[in-house]
Amino acid sequence: METLVLLEAFVLFVAPGPTNALLLAGGIKRHRTLMLLTAQACGYGIAGGFWFSLHPLMPPGAIEPLKLIAALWLAVLGVRLLMSARIDPSGEADGISVFATSALNPKAFVYCLAIVPADIGPRAQAIYWIVLLVITAATGSVWVLLGSRLGDDGRLADRVAGAALVAFAMLLLRPFIASIAT
Numbered sequence: 001m002e003t004l005v006l007l008e009a010f011v012l013f014v015a016p017g018p019t020n021a022l023l024l025a026g027g028i029k030r031h032r033t034l035m036l037l038t039a040q041a042c043g044y045g046i047a048g049g050f051w052f053s054l055h056p057l058m059p060p061g062a063i064e065p066l067k068l069i070a071a072l073w074l075a076v077l078g079v080r081l082l083m084s085a086r087i088d089p090s091g092e093a094d095g096i097s098v099f100a101t102s103a104l105n106p107k108a109f110v111y112c113l114a115i116v117p118a119d120i121g122p123r124a125q126a127i128y129w130i131v132l133l134v135i136t137a138a139t140g141s142v143w144v145l146l147g148s149r150l151g152d153d154g155r156l157a158d159r160v161a162g163a164a165l166v167a168f169a170m171l172l173l174r175p176f177i178a179s180i181a182t
Contacts, residue, residue: 005117006131010135010138012111013140014142018077018105018164019040019098019102019105019107020140022036022077024143026094026098027144027145027149027150028148030148036098037141039098040102041136041137041140043098043099043104044102044132044136045129045132045133046103047108048108048111052116052125052128068173068176069104071169071176072169073104073169077100078162078163078164079166081162082162108132111132
């Protein structure tokens with residue numbers, strides 16, 4: 001495994017995004033962050049397994065419907081965070097939100113189909129899947145720790161995370177909006 005692949009994967013997963021926004025909010029609130037990190041690992045693990053299994057079968061036009069589903073999920077979650085007075089990450093729903101957001105996160109798609117070399121065998125694919133889990137655990141921990149250092153006001157974190165999720169949804173929807181407008 002090349003060091004460049006590890007660096008690219010780290011930069012991809014540490015970059016701000018929907019899952020990281022939720023982990024940051026959980027870190028600020030300091031509630032059950034281990035559960036949130038576990039939900040993140042499960043979501044990315046399932047997404048990685050899915051994308052790796054479809055790697056050889058992926059038709060060219062399949063990515064667009066998947067982007068639409070991911071964008072709609074991010075928009076719903078973002079609006080929910082923006083409109084609520086406060087969402088408690090200690091509840092089961094936020095673990096499910098982190099899980100679903102990680103599973104639908106386009107970063108898993110980019111990692112599995114763009115960063116990982118296409119011409120690898122099943123054993124190498126398994127190693128890359130483990131690397132996915134390790135890197136997302138490390139980068140998720142960075143966001144939780146950052147959140148724990150920022151303060152105690154969970155409402156601000158919810159609103160910032162919600163705005164970030166809506167912004168990411170709009171970025172994903174941009175090609176669809178442009179095609180509808182023409």
